Amino acid sequence: MYVLHVCSELFPLLKTGGLADVVGSMPAAQIAQGANVRVLLPGFPAIKAGVPDAQIVTTMDTFAGRIALRFGFYQGVGVYIIDAPHLYDRPGSPYHDQNLYAYQDNHRRFALLGWMGAELASGCDPYWRPEVVHAHDWHAGLACAYLAARGRPSRSVFTVHNLAYQGMFSASHLDELHIPRDFFQMHGLEFHGQISFLKAGLFYADRITTVSPTYAREITQPAYGYGMEGLLQQRAWEGRLVGILNGVDEAIWDPATDKLITSHYDRDNLKAKADNKRQLQSAMGLEVDPRKPIFAVVSRLTSQKGLDLALEALPTLLEGGGQLVLLGAGDAILQDAFLAAAAEYPGQVGVQIGYHEAFSHRIMAGADVIMVPSRFEPCGLTQLYGLKYGTLPLVRHTGGLADTVTDCALENLADGSASGFVFSESNAADLSNAIRRAFVLWTRPNLWRYVQRQAMAKDFSWHAASKQYLELYRHI
Template sequence: EEYGFGLDGVLRRRRDVLYGVINGIEYDRWSPEIDPYIHAHYHHRDLRGKALCKKDLLSKINLDVAKNTPVMAFIGRLATQKGVDLLVDNMDRLFRLGVVLVVLGTGDERYERLLMDKQSRYPDVLYVDFEFNESLAHKIYAGADMMLMPSRYEPCGLVQLISLRYGTIPVARSTGGLTDSIEDFDPLKKTGTGFLFDDYNGSAFLECVKRAIVVFTVKSSWHRIMREAMLRDFSWNASARQYLQIYQEAVKRRHEHKG
């Protein structure tokens, strides 16, 4: 109801004939196996290049930290919809967890000013860039360990799809397309492709980050999540197949109705 924009009742009544198809991404542009912008190529069977990309990213942004430090990233519009208020308001507590954060995005000038202030306070663990840079974006997707997506709402989203493709694990709020495309990590089954939280507040966000960090310290578990994430198919071919199924179902129903 919160995100129905007045159509919630209609959508619920017609839910038996409504289907959702999430976006796809261009695999010839977003692929760690062939990406021309990144320092080393890698794939789900051989993740060694990921560590080299992390080292290259930190070198490019002039951050000197221990190699086992979790590198988190945020890529996107600096807007309340993307949860930037949640990120900025809890940044002090976030850095007490011993992480590095890389922010690439443009948007609300208020958030830009707040982030610049935070960078002046945490120059050794925070890097911000307010101008879109294609090369840097690719390096971040390949070099970061986790992608923060604390969105207030997210109709679909592309950042998490690209992140999964690069084995950069999303830490995201469970809303909209993020819920549809990220499987929350199950510590008992050891399955999942990311870490999700429900409530839009700092405590829920930070607890989710802590969950991710705990698993990150166990490399075998983390590599398992990375491989599972990279194996998920979010290509436009997959989206096209879903569209085809919907059209085929529509034709089938039409024939049955005529009959």
């Protein structure tokens, strides 16, 4: 099975969110199961620097100018790079400049990504040609449309990592991007008079996947569908929409081998976790006290993540004797609010604005509870890392959070399925009640350790997920 993943990020070379973690792990897992897998990426500086020996496969003139297609290997995975400095060699994130303004030519930059996916499916590399093109999120959505326009030289899968980001651009770009005119309609990639890269993937892909079964159901509802629910209901009825849970890369996220944490531990030897807790309390300026549970947040600071609810529930957390650690960046109002809380409650609240991969590992190893109070969450990797590290997740019952965390209700404690704390309503009162339940369990150390061990025993590796994807590829 020859498979090409088309995406905009790849961990650890370039990461702005969970997409990079997924694409950084899935191809290697599929290769381990016998597939011939490669990845196509834009030639962002960090990508080119990470694959310095990539050789030119071909050069060509495209609607976005003259480009070179390079190929090399990164950690055993074949990587195609679209070498187009006039499009990709810029400061800032892949999507916007240093002032957070989206690049004016993003339509061209990411249409080219989809176009080159279709070029590879059409044989532009004479030595390798994919049978399946697997496109990820709106950045790669046009790959499915271009394949359809060329008579489907390969089959296509489109994965929605987050439906909220849709890649909307003016219809005036239609001819420039070589999109067939008859594709611009309701039964196509038109959405409210604009070109939707996301809808291109949803409409033209042979199969659509989301990153959890619950999210696959949720996005067929108006509350989560962002106007695409009608199309997604149709795809679900046709049997073309499926949810497959993301996995955890155990070569990176494993407290028994993690080189970024203070002390290693596993489910049979949890004592060393206390060393990581002491280090975290000290590093964040908190009172060093093993009796105080640390509630942690590692997240983008956005409304989606429900962190305004965490601020509202902070008095409950602190009055119960807990401490809060936060690592993240995003919305300026949320950033300022958490920094103000750290100033108001020294020794109880520690905040670091920004994102540092190494420090996220140290938080995961040192905290007692990892909070993910999201309003919606397609899958979520943070709670999976928490389970792996015996840092009990406190999550809202939505998307992948609902699929992966089981509340510490009495019946779940009795049958051994309990792995964290789950609340239902997206409000501070329900979150506060979940925090109180965490404190109740904390007062019973033996029971807490029992739940930790149950959580750490759960298998969310990429082995099972990659097997499901390969079965899907074979089916189409």
